[in-house]
Amino acid sequence: MQLTAPATRRTGIRDTDGMAVASFILGLLGLLVLNVFLGPIAIVLASVALWRGTQRRGRALLGLGLGVADLLVLAAFVQADNTISWSF
Numbered sequence: 001m002q003l004t005a006p007a008t009r010r011t012g013i014r015d016t017d018g019m020a021v022a023s024f025i026l027g028l029l030g031l032l033v034l035n036v037f038l039g040p041i042a043i044v045l046a047s048v049a050l051w052r053g054t055q056r057r058g059r060a061l062l063g064l065g066l067g068v069a070d071l072l073v074l075a076a077f078v079q080a081d082n083t084i085s086w087s088f
Contacts, residue, residue, distance in 0.1 A: 019049035020060035027066025031073060039070030 023045035030038030046064035054060050 016049045016052040016054040017056045019045045019052075020054045020056040020063060023049060023063025023067065024059045025063075027063045027070060030070035031066065035070035035074045039067045039074065042067030042070065 023042045026038045026045065027042035030042060042063050046060045046067060049060040050057065050064070
């Protein structure tokens with residue numbers, strides 16, 4: 001006996017589109033705050049969205065690029081300050 005309705009393809013597309021948008025937003029926020037956490041999350045969400053075939057491919061690619069940029073910014077500040085935390 002099945003208790004939940006089976007997932008339709010429409011729901012799956014909406015989920016992957018949401019992941020693409022979330023990766024973009026988290027990558028953008030990660031440039032300003034918490035890049036050590038938000039960068040990897042943006043990379044994972046973008047990768048999953050691209051793997052599942054999102055219709056918002058451009059947004060997923062931007063999220064992937066911003067996630068990588070978050071980690072590069074973190075690496076640059078770690079090299080400059082010799083610490084994981086940074087501030088303006």
